[in-house]
Amino acid sequence: MSLKAFHILFIALSVLLSIVLSALALYQFTLGGSGLNLVWAVTGIGSAIGLIVYGVRFLRKLRDVSFL
Amino acid sequence: MEIPYTATARPDTGLYNGKLGIWLFLASEVMLFGALFSSYILLRVGAPVWPHGSELLNVPLATINTVVLISSSVTMVMSWASLMMKDFSKYRMYMGFTILLSFVFLVIKYFEYTSKFSHDIFPSTSTFYAIYFTMTGLHGLHVIGGIVVNAYLWGPGNKMWKSDPQRFTNRVEIAGLYWHFVDLVWIFLFPVLYLL
Amino acid sequence: MSERTKKGSGGEGTGAESAPVHHDDHHHEASFWRTYVFSTDHKVIGIQYGVTALLFLLFGFTLMMLMRWQLAYPGQAFPLQWLADLLGPDRMPDGIMLPEFYNQLGAMHGTIMVFLGVVPLAVGAFGNYVMPLQIGAPDMAFPKLNMASYWVYFAGGVTMLVSFFVPGGAANSGWTSYAPLSVIATTGQTVWLLGMVLLITSSLLGSVNFIVTIIQLRAEGLTFMRLPFFVWAQFVTSFLLLLAFPPLEAAGVLQLMDRLAGTSFFLPSGLVVSGVPLDVAGGGSPLLWQHLFWFLAHPEVYVLILPAMGIVAEVIANNTRKPLWGYKSIVYATVFLGFMSFIVWAHHMFLTGMGTTISTFFQTTTMIISVPSIVILTALLLSLWGGSIRFNTPMLFALSFLPMFGIGGLTGLPLGLAPPDIHLHDTYYVIGHFHYVVAPGTLMALFAGVYYWYPKVTGRTMNESLGKIHFWGSFIFLNGVFMPMFIQGLAGVSRRLYDGGQIYAHAQEVLYLNEVMSVSSWLLGLAQIPFIINFFMSVRKGKKAEANHWQATTLDWSATTSPPLAHGNFETVPHVHRGPYEYSVPGAKRDFLPQDQRAEA
Numbered sequence: 001m002s003l004k005a006f007h008i009l010f011i012a013l014s015v016l017l018s019i020v021l022s023a024l025a026l027y028q029f030t031l032g033g034s035g036l037n038l039v040w041a042v043t044g045i046g047s048a049i050g051l052i053v054y055g056v057r058f059l060r061k062l063r064d065v066s067f068l
Numbered sequence: 069m070e071i072p073y074t075a076t077a078r079p080d081t082g083l084y085n086g087k088l089g090i091w092l093f094l095a096s097e098v099m100l101f102g103a104l105f106s107s108y109i110l111l112r113v114g115a116p117v118w119p120h121g122s123e124l125l126n127v128p129l130a131t132i133n134t135v136v137l138i139s140s141s142v143t144m145v146m147s148w149a150s151l152m153m154k155d156f157s158k159y160r161m162y163m164g165f166t167i168l169l170s171f172v173f174l175v176i177k178y179f180e181y182t183s184k185f186s187h188d189i190f191p192s193t194s195t196f197y198a199i200y201f202t203m204t205g206l207h208g209l210h211v212i213g214g215i216v217v218n219a220y221l222w223g224p225g226n227k228m229w230k231s232d233p234q235r236f237t238n239r240v241e242i243a244g245l246y247w248h249f250v251d252l253v254w255i256f257l258f259p260v261l262y263l264l
Numbered sequence: 265m266s267e268r269t270k271k272g273s274g275g276e277g278t279g280a281e282s283a284p285v286h287h288d289d290h291h292h293e294a295s296f297w298r299t300y301v302f303s304t305d306h307k308v309i310g311i312q313y314g315v316t317a318l319l320f321l322l323f324g325f326t327l328m329m330l331m332r333w334q335l336a337y338p339g340q341a342f343p344l345q346w347l348a349d350l351l352g353p354d355r356m357p358d359g360i361m362l363p364e365f366y367n368q369l370g371a372m373h374g375t376i377m378v379f380l381g382v383v384p385l386a387v388g389a390f391g392n393y394v395m396p397l398q399i400g401a402p403d404m405a406f407p408k409l410n411m412a413s414y415w416v417y418f419a420g421g422v423t424m425l426v427s428f429f430v431p432g433g434a435a436n437s438g439w440t441s442y443a444p445l446s447v448i449a450t451t452g453q454t455v456w457l458l459g460m461v462l463l464i465t466s467s468l469l470g471s472v473n474f475i476v477t478i479i480q481l482r483a484e485g486l487t488f489m490r491l492p493f494f495v496w497a498q499f500v501t502s503f504l505l506l507l508a509f510p511p512l513e514a515a516g517v518l519q520l521m522d523r524l525a526g527t528s529f530f531l532p533s534g535l536v537v538s539g540v541p542l543d544v545a546g547g548g549s550p551l552l553w554q555h556l557f558w559f560l561a562h563p564e565v566y567v568l569i570l571p572a573m574g575i576v577a578e579v580i581a582n583n584t585r586k587p588l589w590g591y592k593s594i595v596y597a598t599v600f601l602g603f604m605s606f607i608v609w610a611h612h613m614f615l616t617g618m619g620t621t622i623s624t625f626f627q628t629t630t631m632i633i634s635v636p637s638i639v640i641l642t643a644l645l646l647s648l649w650g651g652s653i654r655f656n657t658p659m660l661f662a663l664s665f666l667p668m669f670g671i672g673g674l675t676g677l678p679l680g681l682a683p684p685d686i687h688l689h690d691t692y693y694v695i696g697h698f699h700y701v702v703a704p705g706t707l708m709a710l711f712a713g714v715y716y717w718y719p720k721v722t723g724r725t726m727n728e729s730l731g732k733i734h735f736w737g738s739f740i741f742l743n744g745v746f747m748p749m750f751i752q753g754l755a756g757v758s759r760r761l762y763d764g765g766q767i768y769a770h771a772q773e774v775l776y777l778n779e780v781m782s783v784s785s786w787l788l789g790l791a792q793i794p795f796i797i798n799f800f801m802s803v804r805k806g807k808k809a810e811a812n813h814w815q816a817t818t819l820d821w822s823a824t825t826s827p828p829l830a831h832g833n834f835e836t837v838p839h840v841h842r843g844p845y846e847y848s849v850p851g852a853k854r855d856f857l858p859q860d861q862r863a864e865a
Contacts, residue, residue, distance in 0.1 A: 021263075
């Protein structure tokens with residue numbers, strides 16, 4: 001597996017981490033947490049979207065590099 | 069006689085020696101951290117009470133560190149991509165950023181540790197802190213190892229770009245694979261220790 | 265990864281030594297240090313590993329011979345006054361061994377034999393020397409890592425030796441270092457842990473190198489199913505080392521933290537030592553150590569045995585002048601064995617109260633893993649059938665491996681089932697069982713390997729008569745040492761007893777065997793003298809060997825000189841045309857067809 005493939009895997013897992021983070025914050029908000037939790041949740045979603053956009057652009061840029 | 073496939077891939081395996089080597093090394097690293105994560109689970113399951121990491125540890129600092137490490141992975145892969153595009157000065161820049169970001173990580177980690185020590189919190193305080201210090205400490209050692217390798221490739225090791233660009237690009241890829249692994253460990257450590 | 269650059273040295277097949285990184289231009293003789301000490305040539309490193317490991321084997325054996333005095337004649341003064349004086353009053357006041365020293369000897373005997381003796385000899389020496397030759401490679405894939413692997417191993421060995429001289433002596437909690445005893449033990453345990461970290465690092469470097477070499481550097485035409493079985497054995501062994509050792513490294517780090525930073529990973533709450541409650545946070549799990557330890561140590565058993573099987577397969581195929589019986593089944597069995605060895609570890613822990621469900625799982629996997637071992641052993645046994653066997657020294661050793669490993673394996677079955685294990689656990693039966701696997705089993709195979717490849721390494725043969733004396737002495741006295749252990753164990757005598765069981769009523773009937781075993785062990789020591797003489801004398805005085813001394817088919821014999829060329833091994837890159845064991849092919853001119861020989865017209 002080349003660095004390209006590993007990087008995509010890494011970004012995918014980072015996206016997953018962001019989503020889990022924001023889900024956790026949202027859960028704490030529904031339990032009666034502060035508004036800060038909501039800010040965390042939105043930030044998490046935001047960074048997940050940002051990472052996905054980056055990942056797609058990365059794949060386009062390295063179109064010619066092998067995954068192997 | 070030269071050792072074959074140090075720079076070019078062997079046709080039937082599709083790999084050059086170094087890439088196979090680093091993946092095998094990472095496999096053993098997975099077993100190392102896997103054993104530590106398993107120990108964490110076993111100790112936690114066996115404990116009558118287990119504290120919430122978010123109540124004892126500094127989550128904002130750790131979040132910043134997570135962002136720092138993810139960014140450093142991005143700059144790492146960019147430095148490799150720059151070499152693929154034959155742009156050596158961009159490689160130097162991105163690799164420099166990677167090293168800088170790893171130092172930022174260590175500095176933040178240093179403040180995290182010392183604030184714990186100043187509150188008389190040590191590994192011996194409780195099993196939670198014991199596993200926290202052991203795992204983040206071992207991860208920190210891996211970060212230091214990464215800095216050493218990356219600094220070599222940024223500085224004295226880059227002479228190889230003139231003599232054997234293919235092998236130099238391979239070396240950067242190998243360092244990148246290692247660096248991604250170190251960051252990936254953090255991606256697992258962060259929620260497990262700080263959030264759950 | 266550090267590979268070698270050889271710019272400037274051009275394409276010559278010989279000579280040019282790879283000097284330190286930037287000075288690659290000298291074509292002439294390299295310095296003494298580069299050639300013999302810090303060499304990157306896999307052959308030199310193999311010899312370094314071999315000699316060091318043999319010395320450690322002798323040292324570990326000496327520790328055991330000392331212990332056997334105490335077991336046979338507990339409380340009596342040691343007859344060799346000068347040795348007792350040398351060891352000093354901290355260890356042997358008035359020539360009588362202290363219990364603390366006995367425990368150190370026990371722990372260090374196990375550690376040295378396994379981690380510094382047998383594995384470095386089987387993998388580091390034979391693997392390093394023979395494997396690249398058998399696959400037609402000029403060297404290992406990463407020669408500098410190979411050198412680092414040896415020197416880290418050497419440092420680990422020195423660390424272990426140094427531990428005898430720290431206050432309180434060497435580690436004394438057994439080679440298993442069970443917690444919590446090991447956590448509260450003397451300083452020697454810390455040194456032991458540091459030594460283990462070095463040894464683990466060394467084997468990690470080695471195993472990565474082996475796997476990459478086997479996958480990447482095979483000669484053209486050498487497909488996986490044409491590999492000599494020895495290479496397969498090294499391949500699977502390397503995977504076991506690569507994946508099983510890191511958990512022990514993790515465990516070692518945790519125990520170091522417990523000992524140095526005051527954590528309680530392995531210390532339960534409310535631990536009282538000598539009537540005083542221990543001042544630690546507690547909350548740890550002693551069983552965690554056992555799980556992490558055996559996760560390594562069970563695959564380690566196969567690390568000890570697989571290379572030995574590889575050697576035996578080579579020697580048997582060569583001396584029966586027949587192909588191995590069931591080559592493919594042996595290979596598949598070995599790979600399966602490798603996988604299974606990761607899920608049997610808790611059969612060492614039936615008595616820890618882990619519950620019947622988990623016990624059942626591990627009993628089942630244990631019974632399953634015995635199948636591939638039996639497949640391999642049966643195939644080796646069947647290979648003998650119908651062959652006109654040459655009974656030379658290596659063949660005698662290889663043949664003795666079959667029944668000895670058979671005894672070792674079969675006596676393991678009752679231990680793998682929880683009900684009989686309740687009776688046999690921690691008795692001399694266990695000691696007998698695993699020593700039969702490792703000593704009369706693996707060690708005999710390793711001796712076979714020494715006699716078999718000696719002509720390749722030195723260009724001279726070892727003396728056959730001395731070899732046969734060595735064989736019969738070792739064979740008889742090894743059994744004299746280990747067979748009585750089964751009897752004592754079945755009678756219920758526990759292992760690790762300082763007085764050999766004297767104070768126990770149930771041991772009285774079998775106590776006389778202690779003397780039998782001890783005398784056997786000392787005679788076994790004497791039986792090694794012909795080997796030592798033979799080993800050193802033959803370097804200069806042995807009969808000159810031909811390149812293909814045993815008329816073998818594999819590349820190590822057929823395509824190289826004896827000894828092979830420094831740095832590069834082969835004059836021309838060999839090309840492989842056939843399987844590894846084409847002996848006595850009907851219609852062929854000779855009774856062996858080397859792998860690199862084209863089809864006969």
